[in-house]
Amino acid sequence: MRSQPSNPLETEVAGLRLRNPTMLASGILGTTSDILRRAAQSGAGAVVTKSVGPKPREGYPNPTVVEVGCGLLNAVGLPNPGIQAFAEEIRDLGDLEVPLIVSVYGFSPEEYAEVAEAAVEAGADAVELNLSCPHVKGAGADVGSRPELVSEIVERVKGVVDKPVFAKLTPNVSDIVGLAEAAVEAGADALTAINTLRAMAIDVETARPILSNRIGGLSGPAIKPVAVRCVYELHRELDVPIIGCGGVTSWRDAVEFMLAGASAVQVGTAVALKGLNIFRLITEGVKSYLERKGYGSVREIVGLSHRG
Amino acid sequence: MSAYPTEVNRMRIVEIKAVKDENLNVKTIFFEDDLCSSAEAGQFVMVWIPGVDEIPLTLSSIGSRSKDGLSSVTVAEVGEATRALRGMEAGELIGVRGPFGNHFETVSRGGRALVVGGGIGMASLMPLIERLVENDVETTVLFGVKSRSNLLFMERLGELSAQGRIRLLVTTEDGTYGAEGLVTEAAEKVLSSGRFDVVYSCGPEAMMYKIFGLAEKLGIPVQLSLERIIRCAIGICGSCVVGPYRVCRDGPIFTSDRLRVIRDFGRFRRDFNGRKTPI
Structure with a gap:
């Protein structure tokens, strides 16, 4: 028999203890130690950094983020200072009150492993492999859409780090479960689903694509039903913790993801829509929901919608 | 916000x-x-x-x-x-x-304001100056540029000055217009000779850092407009962070209490790939 946690919101993902099931999603803030600390102080149960690669990268020229009414479209292009410089930010967060998850990308399995190893060495509590950025050629979804590459990347990373490894999946494939199976068989400790959906916006007055990269990724409320479906399918087919991501904007969305099978949720676009207070809004709402429905712990609702 | x-x-x-x-x-x-x-x-x-x-x-x-x-x-x-x-x-x-972003907060009617602009930084101060004048705030404007050919908004400023609605002091580094020297030197003199309720500034960060230091010594609150690389403008991409704040959403106007905790202020900024570069 397991004893009930005293905090009904406390949960666990692949060995990481979380004070509540919300996380700051990768790509949102997450560029410096100061701003990651602020996200934690704002109530996030864990924080994920912006994706870091082996070398500095400037990203794309503006426009990089476009409002499309039902969400945001972005092609920022993975700007980052490279793991060597970013390790300083990670080290600066040694006393962070919540788990620090470093998002990692590369252009080859070796690069993923190199960056992940350095991130863990600097103090990351876990790494999340960005196998899903939809707008950088040769990285992210370009490698993350191929099960054999996903498997090789996860295996390489698992071989060099002793912390949990999350695989963040792209929804821009016909079979997300097949990708997930490759990641899990290679040793992934958890899955993050989903990254943004490939999308585009064209301005009719000037007859030009708005994003400088032309094509980007759609996030926010528009993609939530797709994300919920992905989480549901992954939970049905696989026995591995899932972190739901995609359009979580309220406690109701967070609960929906957990009912679909997510152990925790990541919040991104809603930080723009509702401010950094979104983490508190969600956790307070989830807590009230648990009380109202008579659950002692948030863990009890994970995957509940799958029951007969 | x-x-x-x-x-x-x-x-x-x-x-x-x-x-x-x-x-x-x-x-x-x-x-x-x-x-x-x-x-x-x-x-x-x-x-x-x-x-x-x-x-x-x-x-x-x-x-x-x-x-x-x-x-x-x-x-x-x-x-x-x-x-x-x-x-x-x-x-x-x-x-x-x-x-x-946020905006300049104007002091109440009858207050005394010092506005310090450096070069193109004057752009964000123009609507403020006009608002201060409307609100009957006693306004002193210090405007520093490198040389006479770098002056701008002189029609709008000159008109307000001629009407006696602002006190205008211009400095040029080469002495081709107004007083020769740096605007921070003029600010030091003006601040020591008069009583001000607030100091507003926009311009090169090194200049504003100096202005902040002068105001802190005298216990005068400041409102400064900071500049960083901005991509999303809605507070999520993390490009424009200074300390725990986002210039696009928490700023661009920063007050003394916030400036005191921003360890980057006056020291470094982040470039396009997020690396620190000295101011």
Whole structure:
């Protein structure tokens, strides 16, 4: 028999203890130690950094983020200072009150492993492999859409780090479960689903694509039903913790993801829509929901919608 | 500021109504936009130059308060985007998102304000100065540029000064106009000889850092407009962070209490890939 946690919101993902099931999603803030600390102080149960690669990268020229009414479209292009410089930010967060998850990308399995190893060495509590950025050629979804590459990347990373490894999946494939199976068989400790959906916006007055990269990724409320479906399918087919991501904007969305099978949720676009207070809004709402429905712990609702 | 209205972030395509040469390197671009018309002094917009880039620019005039109902941005040529924008003419189209960020808070009627502008930084201070004057705030404006040819907004400032509504002091580093020297030297003199309730400033960060130091010694609160690389403008991409704050959402105007905890202020900024570079 397991004893009930005293905090009904406390949960666990692949060995990481979380004070509540919300996380700051990768790509949102997450560029410096100061701003990651602020996200934690704002109530996030864990924080994920912006994706870091082996070398500095400037990203794309503006426009990089476009409002499309039902969400945001972005092609920022993975700007980052490279793991060597970013390790300083990670080290600066040694006393962070919540788990620090470093998002990692590369252009080859070796690069993923190199960056992940350095991130863990600097103090990351876990790494999340960005196998899903939809707008950088040769990285992210370009490698993350191929099960054999996903498997090789996860295996390489698992071989060099002793912390949990999350695989963040792209929804821009016909079979997300097949990708997930490759990641899990290679040793992934958890899955993050989903990254943004490939999308585009064209301005009719000037007859030009708005994003400088032309094509980007759609996030926010528009993609939530797709994300919920992905989480549901992954939970049905696989026995591995899932972190739901995609359009979580309220406690109701967070609960929906957990009912679909997510152990925790990541919040991104809603930080723009509702401010950094979104983490508190969600956790307070989830807590009230648990009380109202008579659950002692948030863990009890994970995957509940799958029951007969 | 917590939630933001999605409507403000929607890009509007507007026609350039007029272009005014401020000096050899600086132009003001006028356009009509309802949301910009109701902006507050110190807020900024993202201006899309189709096919080139999108850049943050503070509103240098606000439609609801200008005679012709037009809003404007003022741009100095510093790179590809600003060169392209400076080369645009009336009738051409630009995209506008915003206004974004917080704004200058004006002191109450009868208060005494010192406004310190450095070069193109004067753009974000112009709507503030006009607001202060409207509110009967006793306003001293210090304006520093390198040389006479770098002056701008002198018509608007000169008119207010001639009417006795502001006290205007101009400094040039080479002495070709006004007093010779740095505007920070003038600020030190002015601050030590008068009593001020607030100091507003916008310009090079090294200059503002100096101004902040002077004001701190005298216990005068400041409101400074900071500049960083801005991409999303809605507080999520993390490009413009200073300490625990985002210039685009928590700023661009920073008060003394916040400036005290920003360890980057006056020391370093982040470049396009997020690395620290010295100010």
